[in-house]
Amino acid sequence: MVRLITHNLLACHVKGCNTNNFPLEFRDVQIELREAEFNPEFLKGFMPKIEWKALVDAARQLGDTSLPLEQPEMLDDDFLKNLHHVLLEIHVEEGIMTCPNCKHDYPVLNGIPNMLLAEHEIG
Amino acid sequence: MSRPELQAPPEIYYGDTEAKKYTQNTRNQQIQANMTYRVLELLNLPPDEPAFLLDIGCGSGLSGEILDEEGYIWTGVDIAPSMLEVALEREVEGDLFLQDIGQGFGFRPGSFDGAISISVLQWLLNAETSHPTSSPPHRLNRFFTTLHSALRNPSRAVFQFYPSSDDQIQLITSTAQKAGFGGGIVVDYPNSKKAKKVFLCLFVGGGGTQQQVPTGLQGEEEDDSRVRFERRRDRERGKTKKGKRKSVKDRDWILKKKELYRKRGKEDVPLDSKYTGRRRKAVF
Numbered sequence: 001m002v003r004l005i006t007h008n009l010l011a012c013h014v015k016g017c018n019t020n021n022f023p024l025e026f027r028d029v030q031i032e033l034r035e036a037e038f039n040p041e042f043l044k045g046f047m048p049k050i051e052w053k054a055l056v057d058a059a060r061q062l063g064d065t066s067l068p069l070e071q072p073e074m075l076d077d078d079f080l081k082n083l084h085h086v087l088l089e090i091h092v093e094e095g096i097m098t099c100p101n102c103k104h105d106y107p108v109l110n111g112i113p114n115m116l117l118a119e120h121e122i123g
Numbered sequence: 124m125s126r127p128e129l130q131a132p133p134e135i136y137y138g139d140t141e142a143k144k145y146t147q148n149t150r151n152q153q154i155q156a157n158m159t160y161r162v163l164e165l166l167n168l169p170p171d172e173p174a175f176l177l178d179i180g181c182g183s184g185l186s187g188e189i190l191d192e193e194g195y196i197w198t199g200v201d202i203a204p205s206m207l208e209v210a211l212e213r214e215v216e217g218d219l220f221l222q223d224i225g226q227g228f229g230f231r232p233g234s235f236d237g238a239i240s241i242s243v244l245q246w247l248l249n250a251e252t253s254h255p256t257s258s259p260p261h262r263l264n265r266f267f268t269t270l271h272s273a274l275r276n277p278s279r280a281v282f283q284f285y286p287s288s289d290d291q292i293q294l295i296t297s298t299a300q301k302a303g304f305g306g307g308i309v310v311d312y313p314n315s316k317k318a319k320k321v322f323l324c325l326f327v328g329g330g331g332t333q334q335q336v337p338t339g340l341q342g343e344e345e346d347d348s349r350v351r352f353e354r355r356r357d358r359e360r361g362k363t364k365k366g367k368r369k370s371v372k373d374r375d376w377i378l379k380k381k382e383l384y385r386k387r388g389k390e391d392v393p394l395d396s397k398y399t400g401r402r403r404k405a406v407f
C-alpha cells in the first residue's frame with residue numbers, strides 16, 4: 001500500500017547517505033488502483049509538502065501523465081482530481097525502490113515497503 | 124508473567140498467533156481505542172484542517188482504524204510482519220511500512236502534521252544485541268532525531284507508553300529534548316492503580332510559551348474514563364463528519380468495497396466469504 005503520497009516523502013535512511021538520496025527509484029513494480037475519498041482541502045494543505053518533479057516523474061513512470069510539469073498556481077477542480085488520483089489512488093503492491101545514491105534496495109512486498117537496515121547500514 | 128517487552132523481540136513476540144489474539148480481543152480493542160482518542164485529544168490538531176499523521180508502531184491497525192474513522196490520512200510503521208499482515212486483512216486506509224523505529228526514519232523534513240504512538244515506546248528500552256547501534260540510548264536518539272525532522276513546525280507527537288521506572292522516563296525525556304523537542308510527561312489518573320496512564324507529549328517549535336504541556340486527568344475510576352470515551356465515541360460515530368467511512372469494517376462494508384473494486388474491473392477480488400478481509404498472499 002505504498003502510494004505516491006508517501007513515496008514523495010521518503011528518502012533513503014542508510015547511514016551516511018545524505019545527498020541525492022531522493023526520490024527512491026521504482027523498479028519492477030505492480031500497481032493497483034483503489035478509489036479513495038476526494039478531499040480537496042487535504043490536497044490544498046498538502047501541496048506545499050510535495051516535491052513536484054519527483055511526483056510527476058513517479059506518476060509518469062507508473063503510467064499516469066495527468067499532472068503538468070510545472071506545479072500550477074491555480075488549483076482548479078480538474079487539477080485537484082488528478083492530483084488526488086496520483087497521490088492517493090495508485091498503490092504500488094510489488095516491486096523495488098532503489099536509492100539513487102547508495103543503491104540500497106527497499107523491496108515492496110504485498111504493498112509494504114521493507115525499510116529494515118542491516119547493522120552496518122544503521123546511522 | 125513478565126512484561127511483553129522483556130519476553131522476546133517485538134517481531135517475535137507479535138508473531139502470527141499473538142497478532143491475531145491481540146487484535147481480536149475486544150477488551151484490548153476498547154483499551155487501545157480509548158487511548159488513541161486520548162492521544163488525539165493531546166495532539167490538539169487545529170480543528171477542521173485535514174491532517175497527515177504518522178502512527179508509530181501501528182501494529183495491526185487498532186489505532187489506525189480510529190484515525191480512519193476520524194478522517195485523517197496516515198502512514199503507519201511497525202517492525203512486526205504478522206501485525207502488519209493483520210492490518211492488511213483489516214483493510215486500514217493508511218500506508219504501511221515494515222520498519223524498526225530504533226533505526227530512524229528517512230521521511231523528508233516537515234512530512235507529517237503530527238505523530239501518535241500507542242503502547243510502543245517501552246519496546247525501545249531493551250537492547251537485543253550487543254552491537255553499539257542496538258543500545259537503548261542510541262536507538263532512542265536515532266528515533267527522536269529523525270522523528271523531529273520528519274514533523275512539521277509547529278506540531279506535536281504524543282505517545283502513550285508503559286514505563287517501568289523513573290529512570291526510563293528520564294532517559295526518554297532527556298533524549299527527546301536533546302533531539303530538539305519541547306514538552307513533557309502527562310499522567311492521567313495518577314492515583315489509580317488501574318486507570319493510570321502515562322503519555323509523552325512532545326512539541327516541535329512553538330517555543331516553551333506557546334505550547335503548554337497539558338494537564339492529566341484526575342480521579343480514581345477507570346470506569347470514569349471508559350464511560351467518557353465511550354460516550355465520545357458514540358457521539359463521533361453518530362455525526363457524519365465529512366461523509367466519513369463506517370467505523371467498523373463489518374461484512375457489509377467489505378462487500379460494498381469489493382463491489383466497488385469489481386465495478387472498477389479489478390481482477391483479483393476474491394469471492395465473498397465468511398472471512399472479512401480481502402485475501403492476500405502470505406506477506407514477507
Ligand SMILES: C[S@@+](CC[C@H](N)C(=O)[O-])C[C@H]1O[C@@H](n2cnc3c(N)ncnc32)[C@H](O)[C@@H]1O
Pocket residue numbers: 133134137155179180181182183184185186200201202203206222223224225240241242243246247
Ligand atoms: C501493543 S502493540 C500496539 C499496536 C497499536 N499501536 C495498537 O494500539 O494496537 C505494540 C507494537 O509496537 C511494535 N513495535 C515494537 N518495537 C518496535 C520497533 N522497534 N519499531 C517498530 N515497531 C515496534 C510492535 O511490533 C507492536 O505492533
Ligand SMILES: [Zn+2]
Pocket residue numbers: 012013014017021099100101102103104
Ligand atoms: Zn541511500
